[in-house]
Amino acid sequence: MSTKRIGKQTVILAAPPSIIGSASIAGKKEGEGPLAHSFDYICEDSYFGEKSWEKAESSLQKLAFAHALDKAKLSPSELDYIFAGDLLNQCTASAFAMRDSNVPFFGLYGACSTMAEGLSLGAIMIDGGYADKVCALTSSHYCSAERQFRLPLEYGGQRTPTAQWTATAAGACILSSQGNGPYITHLTVGRIRDAGVTDSSNMGAAMAQAAYETLTAHFSDLGVQPSHYDLIVTGDLGLIGQSIIMDFFMRDGIDIAPVYDDCGLLLYSREEQDVHAGGSGCGCSAAVLCGWLLDGMRSGRWNRLLFAGTGALMSPTSVNQGESIPGICHAVAISNAKG
Amino acid sequence: MSTKRIGKQTVILAAPPSIIGSASIAGKKEGEGPLAHSFDYICEDSYFGEKSWEKAESSLQKLAFAHALDKAKLSPSELDYIFAGDLLNQCTASAFAMRDSNVPFFGLYGACSTMAEGLSLGAIMIDGGYADKVCALTSSHYCSAERQFRLPLEYGGQRTPTAQWTATAAGACILSSQGNGPYITHLTVGRIRDAGVTDSSNMGAAMAQAAYETLTAHFSDLGVQPSHYDLIVTGDLGLIGQSIIMDFFMRDGIDIAPVYDDCGLLLYSREEQDVHAGGSGCGCSAAVLCGWLLDGMRSGRWNRLLFAGTGALMSPTSVNQGESIPGICHAVAISNAKG
Numbered sequence: 122m123s124t125k126r127i128g129k130q131t132v133i134l135a136a137p138p139s140i141i142g143s144a145s146i147a148g149k150k151e152g153e154g155p156l157a158h159s160f161d162y163i164c165e166d167s168y169f170g171e172k173s174w175e176k177a178e179s180s181l182q183k184l185a186f187a188h189a190l191d192k193a194k195l196s197p198s199e200l201d202y203i204f205a206g207d208l209l210n211q212c213t214a215s216a217f218a219m220r221d222s223n224v225p226f227f228g229l230y231g232a233c234s235t236m237a238e239g240l241s242l243g244a245i246m247i248d249g250g251y252a253d254k255v256c257a258l259t260s261s262h263y264c265s266a267e268r269q270f271r272l273p274l275e276y277g278g279q280r281t282p283t284a285q286w287t288a289t290a291a292g293a294c295i296l297s298s299q300g301n302g303p304y305i306t307h308l309t310v311g312r313i314r315d316a317g318v319t320d321s322s323n324m325g326a327a328m329a330q331a332a333y334e335t336l337t338a339h340f341s342d343l344g345v346q347p348s349h350y351d352l353i354v355t356g357d358l359g360l361i362g363q364s365i366i367m368d369f370f371m372r373d374g375i376d377i378a379p380v381y382d383d384c385g386l387l388l389y390s391r392e393e394q395d396v397h398a399g400g401s402g403c404g405c406s407a408a409v410l411c412g413w414l415l416d417g418m419r420s421g422r423w424n425r426l427l428f429a430g431t432g433a434l435m436s437p438t439s440v441n442q443g444e445s446i447p448g449i450c451h452a453v454a455i456s457n458a459k460g
Numbered sequence: 461m462s463t464k465r466i467g468k469q470t471v472i473l474a475a476p477p478s479i480i481g482s483a484s485i486a487g488k489k490e491g492e493g494p495l496a497h498s499f500d501y502i503c504e505d506s507y508f509g510e511k512s513w514e515k516a517e518s519s520l521q522k523l524a525f526a527h528a529l530d531k532a533k534l535s536p537s538e539l540d541y542i543f544a545g546d547l548l549n550q551c552t553a554s555a556f557a558m559r560d561s562n563v564p565f566f567g568l569y570g571a572c573s574t575m576a577e578g579l580s581l582g583a584i585m586i587d588g589g590y591a592d593k594v595c596a597l598t599s600s601h602y603c604s605a606e607r608q609f610r611l612p613l614e615y616g617g618q619r620t621p622t623a624q625w626t627a628t629a630a631g632a633c634i635l636s637s638q639g640n641g642p643y644i645t646h647l648t649v650g651r652i653r654d655a656g657v658t659d660s661s662n663m664g665a666a667m668a669q670a671a672y673e674t675l676t677a678h679f680s681d682l683g684v685q686p687s688h689y690d691l692i693v694t695g696d697l698g699l700i701g702q703s704i705i706m707d708f709f710m711r712d713g714i715d716i717a718p719v720y721d722d723c724g725l726l727l728y729s730r731e732e733q734d735v736h737a738g739g740s741g742c743g744c745s746a747a748v749l750c751g752w753l754l755d756g757m758r759s760g761r762w763n764r765l766l767f768a769g770t771g772a773l774m775s776p777t778s779v780n781q782g783e784s785i786p787g788i789c790h791a792v793a794i795s796n797a798k799g
Contacts, residue, residue, distance in 0.1 A: 210775045210777060223651055226651060227580075230567040231566075231567045241566075245584070251464050251471055437549070439556065
């Protein structure tokens with residue numbers, strides 16, 4: 122096996138790509154939460170000036186793209202590839218957002234792990250010498266997701282306590298072969314794991330097993346403890362998934378709590394905002410990473426971050442047909458140092 | 461820019477991955493067509509022994525995976541990565557098919573270009589030294605697609621002459637750093653192109669512009685004429701898209717007809733099978749490639765193949781909201797020689 126791989130599942134990037142620009146855009150509710158100061162733009166209008174929530178989501182993703190390029194001082198024509206995906210059927214939020222970008226495009230489907238998946242593939246393209254500059258981006262919108270996955274908003278259905286709130290948010294990250302960091306240094310690509318959970322209002326529980334296994338593989342492959350990182354964030358297990366994964370690690374004799382958090386719990390105030398088990402949606406972990414987390418790395422608050430995107434690979438049809446909910450988790454190590 | 465790139469958009473693989481196993485599985489109708497002899501298995505039952513067409517599609521994809529591994533003499537544990545996607549909402553055919561594979565998984569959404577997208581990313585993982593063995597696979601199912609994208613089958617709606625028939629088929633391709641070919645030598649990753657077509661029963665027209673531009677970029681980047689290849693196949697433009705792309709090339713003074721064909725036209729007999737403008741669906745180009753085309757390369761019928769997967773990046777929602785249909789095309793050059 123190549124020297125670019127270590128252990129069972131982890132890739133070491135010998136020429137770690139630098140994150141030279143990142144942007145996060147949020148909706149009104151997200152803009153009322155504790156991370157409000159970290160967003161590049163907060164839109165009060167859930168339609169983002171468009172005629173449908175699906176078009177609004179494309180608009181949201183376009184804004185993240187434009188802001189990230191602006192911060193990286195690049196024009197779209199300087200990008201070699203875009204990696205994007207979202208939760209809408211046939212990933213149309215991304216396709217329509219990037220339709221006019223004129224950049225070679227890889228469409229992804231990783232549910233809420235999409236930002237981690239795009240960062241992984243984008244980083245490999247740069248580390249391997251296939252690209253100089255790449256953008257990874259994704260979005261989600263509460264209103265487009267709710268009516269697609271659950272019920273018409275007008276119905277006003279009651280949510281169960283384990284349900285998560287799909288964030289109206291987008292994040293975009295520009296990677297480059299040159300730059301002053303933060304750098305993407307290691308990747309652990311996840312396997313699909315099915316814990317047998319059939320309740321689509323309890324995605325945190327469905328994804329916890331996948332997150333636990335990817336993180337365990339990552340620590341084992343690199344021979345490190347969780348304390349190697351200043352911060353480990355999953356995105357998005359929410360309250361239920363977070364308690365499950367901490368419990369799994371406790372059984373291994375490892376207390377990850379001192380360095381662990383979850384994007385779904387960071388995005389909203391659970392006391393003041395009615396989001397039940399926390400946030401979710403591709404845009405949740407993407408916006409938390411591209412704003413608050415990367416800002417914190419740039420300011421030196423954290424030097425080593427492990428960003429573990431988690432996705433629930435289900436559809437309303439699969440749930441209605443009685444299938445359980447497979448989960449996946451991809452971990453991306455980001456460091457202020459190149460090594 | 462890296463020496464791994466040539467021209468505007470094309471990647472040269474210095475260590476071309478070898479296709480060491482490929483398999484194609486087809487449904488009853490596809491098994492009655494001209495390529496019947498090239499399928500590894502033809503299933504007479506549209507349910508593939510399952511209780512729903514969506515589960516049938518996962519079963520179909522699992523069969524392609526198992527047959528391809530068998531022909532490559534590998535177990536799933538020897539694979540480093542799987543790249544898979546499909547047309548079902550949230551790509552569940554792939555997620556459920558690969559749920560038990562225990563292989564690190566990248567979910568893709570490229571509509572009918574998925575096989576070309578998976579081959580592109582898989583080939584880069586191997587060429588770059590990040591993997592030794594990778595599987596790219598995809599599927600489509602007439603019945604699961606029809607009821608998701610169009611109308612309930614029971615309705616018996618009449619189809620327009622420009623409509624294409626979603627193939628019930630799957631293809632899987634195993635790439636390896638070692639092997640005796642055929643080899644993947646070059647990749648041209650496409651940009652999203654929107655020709656303004658709003659008729660979702662005319663996807664060939666919607667995708668033709670993207671296919672034309674990717675092929676033109678490929679020829680220009682490599683400084684070759686279409687006649688450089690023994691065969692250039694798009695997948696799947698069908699009858700309408702094929703005539704449009706040939707017309708576009710004619711305007712450039714290039715007659716691609718002698719070396720050009722389309723997977724959507726190869727899979728069915730238009731005289732004897734009622735498929736209107738031809739086949740489509742992720743499984744169409746995948747099954748034609750993984751069976752008839754790669755068999756023809758192995759037998760020496762063709763030595764240089766350009767496989768150009770084409771996808772229409774729309775959803776029923778985007779069409780109902782009046783959006784036009786963006787297209788994409790990724791071209792993969794496959795050769796019996798390494799260079």
